Amino acid sequence: MTDTVQLTAERAEAAAEVSVRDLTVLYRTDQGELPAVSNAGIDLPSGTITGLVGESGSGKSTLALSLMNAIPTPGRISSGSIQVNGVGDVTKLEGRALRRVRGRALGYVFQASQNSLNPLKTVGKQLMDLGRAHDVQDMRGLVRRAKELADEMGMDGARVLDSYQHELSGGMRQRVGIVLALVLNARVLILDEPTTALDMLSQAAVLDIVRKVHRQEGLTTLVVTHDMGVVSEIADRLAVMYGGRIVEDGPAMDVLQRPAHPYTRALIGATARITGDTETARALPGRPPDLTTVPRVGCVFRERCPLAMDVCAETEPQLLTWAPDRRRACHAEPTTTAATGEGA
Numbered sequence: 001m002t003d004t005v006q007l008t009a010e011r012a013e014a015a016a017e018v019s020v021r022d023l024t025v026l027y028r029t030d031q032g033e034l035p036a037v038s039n040a041g042i043d044l045p046s047g048t049i050t051g052l053v054g055e056s057g058s059g060k061s062t063l064a065l066s067l068m069n070a071i072p073t074p075g076r077i078s079s080g081s082i083q084v085n086g087v088g089d090v091t092k093l094e095g096r097a098l099r100r101v102r103g104r105a106l107g108y109v110f111q112a113s114q115n116s117l118n119p120l121k122t123v124g125k126q127l128m129d130l131g132r133a134h135d136v137q138d139m140r141g142l143v144r145r146a147k148e149l150a151d152e153m154g155m156d157g158a159r160v161l162d163s164y165q166h167e168l169s170g171g172m173r174q175r176v177g178i179v180l181a182l183v184l185n186a187r188v189l190i191l192d193e194p195t196t197a198l199d200m201l202s203q204a205a206v207l208d209i210v211r212k213v214h215r216q217e218g219l220t221t222l223v224v225t226h227d228m229g230v231v232s233e234i235a236d237r238l239a240v241m242y243g244g245r246i247v248e249d250g251p252a253m254d255v256l257q258r259p260a261h262p263y264t265r266a267l268i269g270a271t272a273r274i275t276g277d278t279e280t281a282r283a284l285p286g287r288p289p290d291l292t293t294v295p296r297v298g299c300v301f302r303e304r305c306p307l308a309m310d311v312c313a314e315t316e317p318q319l320l321t322w323a324p325d326r327r328r329a330c331h332a333e334p335t336t337t338a339a340t341g342e343g344a
């Protein structure tokens, strides 16, 4: 590691709002407990938007849920730490202390949150439930804050609080999800697939709003998505997951322009919004592994990798810094070829 690289890494660590180290998460399967996330390490630097991308099943939601220590049993975090600024290691928290952190420090908007509101209660009633669950004394203040956030997101706050789920469009429900995630003044916002199931116009509107609220509230934001196009539009930083591993990360624009892992290159090549050409955008051949099929030895991507070598079957590549603020887990020499629709 050069001095510059070392310095950049130390600076990133110093300014991290969230630091994940050596995180392994297991789920119970017919074949015993198997890892959905393996030895993952990632920093969310203060004030940045990080995009976490990968195909379905790569472990993105599992990593994101871990930040709230919210892995459903019998799944469990088996090792690692998750330091959140001002909170400490979330993996050590339980009970009341953990509930407090969820909402007050970390706000989570669930996948398909468009459908996660209670259909039988107005948004305002659900806000009261949230306040009570968190022992909020100043309910008026809570309502004021919710209206303020709703207004910030281009909605009529008073009207939204009086509405039932079915009276709101998909994009509005997604925004209400963000209001509820932030109303207790969380500093970290985690959005799981915020644009899935929305039409293109609503997608663009939601991304605009995420950007705006992120800036105005001074948040640190993690956006989980399978869509490289979303990342290219919104993220400052980018982390790519495959088979439960982070295989590449760095500044988003830099990674998109100079992907250094063959999986990242293939994901970009398959995204017409980035290649700019539906003709050259090529679907990634093969299928991503699940918990039971992910290779236990060697590189998890080798079976789909155009650069696979003998060593890839034997030794798992580590996520290492290869250029300032850039990491990749690959045995092949790093190339700086710009991504095209030509695959890896």
Ligand SMILES: Nc1ncnc2c1ncn2[C@@H]1O[C@H](COP(=O)(O)OP(=O)(O)OP(=O)(O)O)[C@@H](O)[C@H]1O
Pocket: 027, 028, 029, 036, 054, 055, 056, 057, 058, 059, 060, 061, 062, 063, 072, 075, 226, 289, 290, 291
């Ligand atoms: N509760 C669970 N029990 C057992 N296996 C699970 C559980 N939740 C997820 N998995 C498995 O863990 C792996 C990672 O799933 P995860 O949902 O984190 O991936 P993802 O990248 O977020 O994909 P998606 O976008 O489809 O949610 C998958 O193989 C999935 O089948």
